[in-house]
Amino acid sequence: MLNFTPKELQERKSGGMINPAKTCQPIGAMYAALGIHRCLPHSHGSQGCCSYHRMHLTRHFRDPVMASTSSFTEGASVFGGGANLKTSIKNVFAIYDPDIMAIHTTCLTETIGDDIPAYLGTAEIPEGKIVIHCNTPSYVGSHITGFSNMTKGMVTYLSEASTETKKEQVNLIPGFVNPGDMREIKRLVKVMGINFIMFPDTSGVVDSPMTGKFEMYPKGGTTIGELKDTGNSRLTLALGSFASTDASLALERKCKVPAKIMKTPIGVKATDEFLMALRNGFVKEIPYELEEERGQLVDIMTDTHYHFHGKKVAVFGDPDIVIGLTEFVLSLGMIPVHVLTGTPGNAFEKELRAMLLEAGIKGNVKASGDLFEFHQWIKNETVDLIIGNTYGKYIARAEDIPLVRVGFPILDRSVHSYMPIVGYKGAMRLIEMISGALLDKQDRDAADEDFELVM
Amino acid sequence: MEMDAGLWALEERKDSITVKGKHKKQLKCDTDSVAGCVSQRACVYCGARVVLNPITDAVHLVHGPIGCASYTWDIRGSLSSGSELYRNSFSTDLQEEDVIFGGEKKLARAINDLVEKCNPKLVFVYSTCIVGVIGDDLEAVCKAAAKKHDIEVIPVQSSGFIGNKAAGYRAACDALTRLIAPQKSVKMFRNRSINYLGDFNLAGEAWIIKNYIKQMGIDINVTFTGDSNYEALKKAPQASLNIIQCAGSMSYLAQKMQEQYEIPYIRVSFLGIEDTSESLRRIAEAFNDKEITRRTEKLIKNEIEKVRPTIEGYREKLSGSKAAVYVGGGFKAISLIKQFREIGIEVVMIGTQTGRQDEYDTINTLVDDGTVVLDDANPTELERFMVQKGANLLVGGVKERPLAYKLGVAFVDHNHDRKHPLSGFTGAVNFAREVYSTVCSPVWKFVQQGRQSL
Ligand code: SF4
Ligand code: SF4
Numbered sequence: 001m002l003n004f005t006p007k008e009l010q011e012r013k014s015g016g017m018i019n020p021a022k023t024c025q026p027i028g029a030m031y032a033a034l035g036i037h038r039c040l041p042h043s044h045g046s047q048g049c050c051s052y053h054r055m056h057l058t059r060h061f062r063d064p065v066m067a068s069t070s071s072f073t074e075g076a077s078v079f080g081g082g083a084n085l086k087t088s089i090k091n092v093f094a095i096y097d098p099d100i101m102a103i104h105t106t107c108l109t110e111t112i113g114d115d116i117p118a119y120l121g122t123a124e125i126p127e128g129k130i131v132i133h134c135n136t137p138s139y140v141g142s143h144i145t146g147f148s149n150m151t152k153g154m155v156t157y158l159s160e161a162s163t164e165t166k167k168e169q170v171n172l173i174p175g176f177v178n179p180g181d182m183r184e185i186k187r188l189v190k191v192m193g194i195n196f197i198m199f200p201d202t203s204g205v206v207d208s209p210m211t212g213k214f215e216m217y218p219k220g221g222t223t224i225g226e227l228k229d230t231g232n233s234r235l236t237l238a239l240g241s242f243a244s245t246d247a248s249l250a251l252e253r254k255c256k257v258p259a260k261i262m263k264t265p266i267g268v269k270a271t272d273e274f275l276m277a278l279r280n281g282f283v284k285e286i287p288y289e290l291e292e293e294r295g296q297l298v299d300i301m302t303d304t305h306y307h308f309h310g311k312k313v314a315v316f317g318d319p320d321i322v323i324g325l326t327e328f329v330l331s332l333g334m335i336p337v338h339v340l341t342g343t344p345g346n347a348f349e350k351e352l353r354a355m356l357l358e359a360g361i362k363g364n365v366k367a368s369g370d371l372f373e374f375h376q377w378i379k380n381e382t383v384d385l386i387i388g389n390t391y392g393k394y395i396a397r398a399e400d401i402p403l404v405r406v407g408f409p410i411l412d413r414s415v416h417s418y419m420p421i422v423g424y425k426g427a428m429r430l431i432e433m434i435s436g437a438l439l440d441k442q443d444r445d446a447a448d449e450d451f452e453l454v455m
Numbered sequence: 456m457e458m459d460a461g462l463w464a465l466e467e468r469k470d471s472i473t474v475k476g477k478h479k480k481q482l483k484c485d486t487d488s489v490a491g492c493v494s495q496r497a498c499v500y501c502g503a504r505v506v507l508n509p510i511t512d513a514v515h516l517v518h519g520p521i522g523c524a525s526y527t528w529d530i531r532g533s534l535s536s537g538s539e540l541y542r543n544s545f546s547t548d549l550q551e552e553d554v555i556f557g558g559e560k561k562l563a564r565a566i567n568d569l570v571e572k573c574n575p576k577l578v579f580v581y582s583t584c585i586v587g588v589i590g591d592d593l594e595a596v597c598k599a600a601a602k603k604h605d606i607e608v609i610p611v612q613s614s615g616f617i618g619n620k621a622a623g624y625r626a627a628c629d630a631l632t633r634l635i636a637p638q639k640s641v642k643m644f645r646n647r648s649i650n651y652l653g654d655f656n657l658a659g660e661a662w663i664i665k666n667y668i669k670q671m672g673i674d675i676n677v678t679f680t681g682d683s684n685y686e687a688l689k690k691a692p693q694a695s696l697n698i699i700q701c702a703g704s705m706s707y708l709a710q711k712m713q714e715q716y717e718i719p720y721i722r723v724s725f726l727g728i729e730d731t732s733e734s735l736r737r738i739a740e741a742f743n744d745k746e747i748t749r750r751t752e753k754l755i756k757n758e759i760e761k762v763r764p765t766i767e768g769y770r771e772k773l774s775g776s777k778a779a780v781y782v783g784g785g786f787k788a789i790s791l792i793k794q795f796r797e798i799g800i801e802v803v804m805i806g807t808q809t810g811r812q813d814e815y816d817t818i819n820t821l822v823d824d825g826t827v828v829l830d831d832a833n834p835t836e837l838e839r840f841m842v843q844k845g846a847n848l849l850v851g852g853v854k855e856r857p858l859a860y861k862l863g864v865a866f867v868d869h870n871h872d873r874k875h876p877l878s879g880f881t882g883a884v885n886f887a888r889e890v891y892s893t894v895c896s897p898v899w900k901f902v903q904q905g906r907q908s909l
Binding site: 006010012013014015016017018019020022023024025026027040042045046047048049050051052053054055056058059062063064065066067068069070071072077084085087088089090091092095096106107108111112137138139140142208210211212213214215216342372391394 | 489490491492493494496497498499500501516519520521522523524525526527528542543544545546547548549550551553554561564565567568569571572583584585587588589619834835838853854856857858860861862863902903
């Protein structure tokens with residue numbers, strides 16, 4: 001069986017990982033770069049890394065994911081990758097003709113100490129084309145760190161404060177979320193009647209429609225013009241502190257755009273806070289349309305609260321998402337007894353401990369964890385539900401616990417990347433998924449006499 | 456349509472693309488990818504991992520930063536009839552300080568941890584790019600760990616930048632050669648069985664073949680490496696014949712085994728009815744035994760009778776369709792051309808990631824004039840030629856699937872993501888059904904409609 005995890009918790013002395021709950025920086029940087037219009041992400045390193053990152057993203061989004069590689073060979077790893085990078089830049093613009101090329105590094109190029117800015121200084125970049133970069137050593141942080149670094153790179157290279165007074169517009173940094181979430185966040189802001197720039201924005205790129213034609217650069221993505229203009233906005237809302245803080249602070253420093261760092265708007269409370277921040281920042285009323293949505297959500301929560309109350313849940317995934325999800329399940333009356341992310345960060349543990357403390361719950365909380373440990377926790381204190389990405393299915397099966405798939409990557413189900421989990425609508429969807437999972441199991445396990453039509 | 460393949464392509468790529476009947480020159484292959492290409496190629500580690508991963512009761516420990524291990528966690532659909540240990544992901548998760556001060560100590564501790572937790576007889580330690588650069592002495596750490604725990608700990612030298620996937624196959628074969636080497640004290644007896652090299656038991660394919668061979672009156676000693684384990688692999692030198700299916704990954708091992716244990720080998724392919732029958736006959740021939748030959752002929756006859764009507768049915772529906780093929784190895788590409796012919800489909804574009812010169816030569820004799828042949832293609836090239844040649848089906852791996860779909864072209868995964876066994880007679884039917892269900896799916900109508908109504 002796939003259930004080799006022993007129940008006894010033994011201390012691990014190595015700091016190695018068994019069944020990781022994170023992956024490496026470059027894939028995050030690649031994903032962020034896809035959120036720029038007509039951008040080709042470029043992986044500076046061996047071709048293998050690039051191939052893996054594209055494959056993984058392709059499996060999650062079920063859309064083509066384009067990225068080029070410096071294709072390192074032994075020589076490059078001894079003498080440095082300058083020549084490879086320069087050739088790459090030449091070839092990328094000659095063959096694939098993007099407007100912008102976004103370079104990230106890999107473990108290899110970080111370890112040999114390649115100095116990208118120095119190489120860029122002497123590279124031939126065609127007139128009117130742009131090259132940006134960020135460093136993404138995978139032995140630091142996780143894919144979320146990589147996403148954050150590339151988003152920050154957009155600010156460092158492109159944002160400009162060019163107007164005297166700031167424009168009535170807000171910058172939205174969505175964090176490492178699906179295009180469906182990005183669309184939903186944009187919709188909320190549109191309904192509020194506020195101008196905005198979202199960056200990065202992968203909607204329209206990795207959820208592009210079927211046209212019968214392959215577009216190397218689909219319609220979506222933040223344009224270069226918009227990225228420059230982020231320096232003129234009145235406010236930046238950084239959604240998700242792990243993925244979005246650095247870019248927003250860089251923008252504050254560089255262009256004096258005040259940054260407000262918030263949770264990823266998952267659930268009523270975080271969505272309320274998001275809309276309030278917009279209302280206060282731009283002196284706007286919350287339109288009835290959104291009040292109505294919120295009312296519907298609360299109505300659903302009251303209609304169904306008895307399904308959730310007191311149910312134990314284990315949540316894992318990327319830090320910003322897990323923080324949002326935990327807050328939301330608490331608001332449903334559920335008890336998150338195990339909460340884990342693979343991404344390192346004390347802030348994660350601090351925030352969640354405070355949340356659990358306030359709710360009077362004693363639970364396991366860990367950053368830099370892996371799913372082996374998570375499984376051990378569950379073996380020692382079982383739960384009614386697991387929320388996390390596809391990798392949770394091994395535990396779900398071994399312990400016969402329903403799994404609600406949320407986060408990255410989801411490799412075994414489709415449509416998820418088109419549908420939001422953020423905003424009031426996203427919360428409704430989460431409720432539908434959670435109650436569906438709980439009640440399906442109840443139906444399956446019920447004895448004939450307990451099997452009910454109306455639930 | 457006539458076209459000059461070199462016209463639009465990048466200068467450096469020109470020699471890697473030919474059109475049958477048009478170009479006299481030889482295709483350039485087995486070269487490194489061009490810097491700045493959207494290459495579909497994988498790395499040495501990937502190649503090594505793919506070959507060794509199906510060994511079910513081994514701990515596969517990736518020495519490197521987390522990514523390399525994350526991306527290879529249980530992604531190959533190799534089935535096991537025993538242990539499931541291989542489906543877990545183990546990584547030393549190197550951190551900045553390890554990169555600066557070296558990762559040897561951490562590796563040694565990780566092995567200790569894993570031995571304590573999983574109690575394996577065999578541990579593979581894969582080196583990734585970064586390990587090659589920081590210069591950890593894998594060999595020494597593995598040796599010490601093996602001694603300490605009295606198990607086998609084998610280093611796999613798979614730093615990614617020292618070549619492509621083919622180099623990884625070699626690294627894996629080196630590790631296997633080490634593994635199967637008998638201790639001096641152990642005497643090996645030859646028996647009348649065969650080793651089956653180059654089947655990873657995707658969707659249970661090796662089991663199908665094993666069953667055929669058994670019906671012929673021969674035993675499979677061990678499969679490299681589908682559904683294999685430590686004990687079984689250790690007995691590998693006892694076999695009297697090696698058959699190799701995925702030649703790209705296993706020829707090297709077969710040669711080594713011939714040198715070291717005098718086990719002869721033959722190449723086989725179990726893709727399609729023609730190649731399967733022919734391969735089974737060649738195995739029987741190698742044993743030169745009347746009874747085996749009789750059983751083999753009976754098996755082939757029975758199986759063909761069973762599947763022929765179904766395949767004929769699909770052939771009628773599919774006839775006239777055109778396929779584009781982009782797969783890992785050259786040998787598979789060759790089989791696919793024949794197999795497509797069996798179901799009435801013409802191959803109009805064919806490429807591989809790691810095909811060798813002799814394989815490309817064979818491909819060239821098999822395909823019709825005008826067929827585009829290319830090595831290490833990038834998506835732009837695949838798209839161009841698929842559109843140009845009017846392919847309505849692409850055979851490829853994960854990254855090619857969405858590309859095909861976006862073009863409104865049907866797709867069959869002939870890689871890790873295959874869902875049904877494609878080997879043997881049973882596999883031939885599955886293949887025809889899979890091709891049919893994608894080529895003739897109603898969804899393509901909506902793509903066409905969409906195009907017209909907008
Ligand atoms: S080497 Fe580094 S960048 Fe490449 S896949 Fe491994 S962890 Fe990721
Ligand atoms: S780091 Fe090297 S070994 Fe790891 S995925 Fe990249 S190319 Fe392959």
